Amino acid sequence: ALKRNKIKIKRLFPLSAPPLPRFQLLPRLCLPMNYEQRLIAAAKFVYAGDSVADDPPVNSVDLGVKATLKPHQVEGVSWLVRRYLLGVNVILGDEMGLGKTLQAISLLSYLKVYLKTPGPFLVLCPLSVTDGWMSEMANFAPKLRVLSYTGEKEHRRNLRRKIYESMSREASDAKSLPFDVLLTTYDIVLLDEDFLSQVPWCYAIIDEAQRLKNPSSVLYNVLKEHFVMPRKLLMTGTPIQNNLSELWALLHFCMPSVFGTLEQFISAFKEAGDPSCPDADKAKEQFKILKYVIGAFMLRRTKSQLIELGTLVLPPLTEITVMAPLVALQKKVYMSILRKELTHLLALASGAPNTRSLQNIVIQLRKACSHPYHFAGIEPEPYEEGEHLVQASGKLLILDHLLQKLHACGHRVLLFSQMTQTLDILQDYLELRKYSYERLDGSIRAEERFAAIRSFSHNRSKFEAEQNAAFVFLISTRAGGVGLNLVAADTVIFYEQDWNPQVDKQALQRAHRIGQTNHVLSINLVTEQSVEEVIMRRAQRKLQLSHNIVGDDVLDQEGKEMAGAEAGDLRSVMLGLHMLDPAEVTNEESDKFDRNELTAMAETIMAFRNEERSARDDKFEVKPANFLNEFNVVTKRGPESIKLDHILDETSYLEWVEKFKEASQINHNPIFELGNRRSLPEEKHLKAEAAKKKAEEEKLSKWETLGYHSLSVKDPVSAPDTDISSDSGAVHFVYGDCTRPSKVSPSELTIIFSCVDTSGNWGHGGMFDALARLSTSVPAAYERASEFGDLHLGDLHLIEITEDLAKGGDSPHAPQWVALAVVQSYNPRHKVPRGSISIPDLERCLSKASYSAAQKSASIHMPRIGYQDGSDRSEWYTIERLLRKYAALHDINIFVYYFRRASQS
Structure with missing residues (x-):
């Protein structure tokens, strides 16, 4: 129906953007010119419009905003308005943290309040920042009616129905629409393209527009070819992350008739984009032209520029790189990896490596x-929290001392990591130290994501933070590195670095931005004499080469860095492995950390906050080894400190390979081969097994005499390779009743998973009543297990449902099982008899349930466990992590149900 009414919709709501007669004449005027001349002529046309145009009014009344704009924001909004009136689509490329969102909101408010433009306006952004957009528009532009087009499929269907009804009314303009601004995400634009592409958007704003850097992507082409959005603004703090082709993609998306093809653009400016160009004069001339052209279509300001001009005041930023040593266990694991990959290391020396390897x-x-502990078999058994977690990593030892000082002084921390498995380890560490925290990664659902951000940002003062808010915000760099405002933190720690330093730079701006009032300390933890140091030194070297060629302007700041590990980069990194001396692996003295040294290092780093700093941000390197004795352990990092030779030293690498082969033969220890688990002393193990076997035989004999058959599931005999997980297993979050799984999985075998305690008394209400209605055999089996002493923490009782389920509305043809997980203790003598959920026992039950589901080709359905009404998000993070782990491990689907009450629509 919507497709049939497409023409009618566009007729009802004509585009209200101003005509573009002056700019439309430009291509015809420039036909005799070559590509470079045409771009210069286009830029001159825009600059000429600037010179003759009156400065548009940008006071709060005319803008319709309830915010006091800073001088650079006033300039930015004025620039955006002039470009809009001239008919030019542009990029707002201000560095992260300078208030691009407020400038864009001010423009939309200006269009509606001052120019009386009826809209509709479209705002596209990542899911993680939709909450921030909604909040800022509500606070600063109350005259804009905003519709958040996000959420579940059914919710969006209802929104579409309302929008379509409004658009179907007889009207000559867009006033009947229920919104001025529609806010949605990239993913939803692709999912609901059929509907959203039919609306003729008067103006579109695309936030974090680096998502459009690939002109071959589905998103780029859907927006460009299918959406009606002739007027648009792109917003990005990193207009260039890797190369000039990304910049062209953004410029071409804005003004395709001006910027032509990628081949034309690269041909015209390839020297400007190549730091190794032998003709430096030509490169500088091309860069000068490119800068002139870009300046007409992109506004780019950096914090350092504005601070030097005196138009922006921000607290100081100090960046410190802490070089962490490998402890003995890490060295052995590191060597084990290299030993395992020796064949590939030798192949690299011959010049024929496999990039994937x-x-x-x-x-x-x-x-x-x-x-x-990333690797199976390294963590000592039994798997319990303890100091071994901290002592096993040089980085974590240093982080431990830093967080102690930061916590004592009332500071708050953003802790970034690349790998979610590292976040899991850091979360275990925070639990060990009893530090309060929030967590944000790609697996966190939108509701928890927004709740975590609000919780962390709610209390700003140090004293409030100690009492009410989280001390640490655990964040995966890719999931939370863009768009968020987290100025409640004044310390940013990077436990792992991204391949592309611009990604880490973006993440740093979550704290060092407008609204920050404290001196910001950024700490990068880098393992010295390792692959991490090689990657860091290469990044510094490449940034410095760019700096030497193109100076301090936009292109050098954004660099031509690698966004990922390409073949040449990987080869260079591997050739830098000779930084690690294989002989050092057996040097036990090098593994001994002096606690006083670590404490002194942490105190020195903390002291940076109290020192007077220049207007420019400072960068330092710190090495904790021999901290009490060495004088020059803190060095200021600048161009002169980047000493890694960028030339590939293959001779040194070959010498290192030979030395490594000798050391690996001498120091080979099978205990540290990845995948091997440590075994208990043989004699003790055999005795324990014999006693256990005898007790089990006696118990089974008694049960057989009394006619009892246990439904308890045994531990899986073998688990899949923990290094290999399937992409098809997943955790799904749905609304409904988990005891009616056929509504979600109508043709699939299903297991209903529910938690119980050790009391043996079947409860009332909630899941107890729902399972009893499903089958009386469920409570009967539970009570009988208690009667025969077959109810222990960590047990999973799998009960098959054989009754006809048609009376409950489910299909009678699909067999079902109910898995009762015994995860709560019960002691009637305690004030609160029922204990909290035991996470280790829950994991054991999930392991059994997921293994059983895989054997039966079934899916698992469960209510939400643990986290209730936001009271303990950390517990839910742990549970969700376990669910994803076992869904992937056994290639099954796990459905977590949110129960929608009758009052919820």
Whole structure:
């Protein structure tokens, strides 16, 4: 129906953007010119419009905003308005943290309040920042009616129905629409393209527009070819992350008739984009032209520029790189990886490496640098929290001392990591130290994501933070590195670095931005003499080369950095492995940390906050080794400190390979081969097994005599390879009743998972009543297990449902099972008899349930466990992590149900 009414919709709501007669004449005037001349003519046309145009009014009344704009924001809004009136689509490329969102909102408010433009306006952004957009528009532009087009499929269907009804009314303009601004995400634009592409958007704003850097992407082409959005603004703090082709993609999206093809653009400016160009004069001339052209279509300001001009005041930023040593366990794991990959290391020396193999080696080495517990079999049994977690990693030892000082002084921390498995380890560490925290990664659902951000940002003062808010915000760099405002923190720690330093730079701006009142300390933890140091030194070297060629302007600041590990980069990184001396692996003295040294290092880092700083941000390197004795352990990092030779030293690498082969033969220890678990002393193990077997035989004999058959599931005999997980297993979040799984999985075998305690008394209400209605055999089996002493923490009782389920509305043809997980203790003598959920026992039950589901080709359905009404998000993070782990491990689907009460629509 919507497709049939497409023409009618567009007729009802004509585009209200101003005509573009002056700019439309430009292509015809420029036909005799070559590509470069045409771009210069287009830029001159825009600059000429600037010179003759009156400055548009940008006071709060005319803008319709309830905010006092800073001088650079006033300038930015004025620039955006002039470009709009001239008919030019542009990029707002201000550095992160300068208030691009407020400038864009001011423009939309100006269009409606001052120019009386009826809209509709479209705002596209990542899911993580939709909450921020809604909040800022509500606070600063109350005259804008905003519709958040997000949420579940059914919710969006209802919104579409309301919008369509409004658009179907007889009207000559867009006043009947229920919104001025529609806010949605990239993913939803693709999902609901058929509807959203039919609306003729008067103006579109695309936030975090680096998502459009690939002109071959589905998102780029859907927006460009299918959406009616002739007037648009792109917003990005990193207009260039890797190369000039990304810049062209953004400029072409804005003004395709001006910027032509990628081949034309690269041909015209390839020298400007190549730091190694032998003709420096030509490169500088091309860069000068490129800068002139870009300036007409992109507004780019950096914090350092504005601070030097005196138009922006921000607290100081001090960046410190702490070089962390490998502890003995890490060295052995590191060597084990290299020993395992020796064939590929030799192949690299011959010049014929496999890129996939190299990438895997680098990833495994980076895991060892972060924490050896990334690998199965390294963590000592029994798997319990303890100091071994901290002592196993040089980085974590240093982080431990830093957080102690930061917590004592009332500071708050953003802790970034690349790998979610590292976040899991850091979360275990925070639990060990009893530090309060929030967590945000790609697996966190939107509701928890927004709640975590609000919770962390709610209390700003140090004293409030100690009492009410989280001390640490755990964030995966890719999930939370853009668009968020987290100025409640004044310390940013990078436990792992991204391949692309611009990604970390973006993440740093979550705290060092407008609204921050404290001196911001950024701490990068880098493992010295390892693959991490090689990656860091290469990044510094490449940024410095760009700086030497193109100066301090936009292109050098954004660099031509690698966004990922390409073949040449990987080869260079591997050739830098000779920084680690294999002989050092057996040096036990190098593993001994002096607690006083670590404390002194932490105090020195903390002292940076109290020192007077210049207007420019400072960068330092710190090495904790021999901290009490060395004088020059803190060095200011500048161009002169980047000493890594960028030339590939293959001779040194070959010498290192030979030295490594000798050391690996001498120091080979099978205990540290990845995948091997430590075994208990043989004699003690055999005695324990014999006693256990005898007790089990006696128990089974008694049960057989009394006619009892246990439904308890045994531990899986074997688990899949923990290094390999399936992409098809997943956790799904749905609304409904988990005891009626056929509504979600109508043709699939199903297991209903529910938690119980050790009391043996079947409860009332909630899941107890629902399961009893499903089958009386469920409570009967539970009570009988208690009667025969078959109810222990960690047990999973799998009960098959054989009754006809048609009376409950479910299909009678699909067999079902109910899995009762015994995860809560019960002691009637305690004031609160029922204990809280035991996470280790829950994990054991999930392991059994997921293994059983895989054997039966079934899915698991459960209510939400643990986290209720936001009272303990950390527990839910842990549970959700376990669900995803076992869904992937056993290639099954797990459905978590949110129960929608009758009062909820």
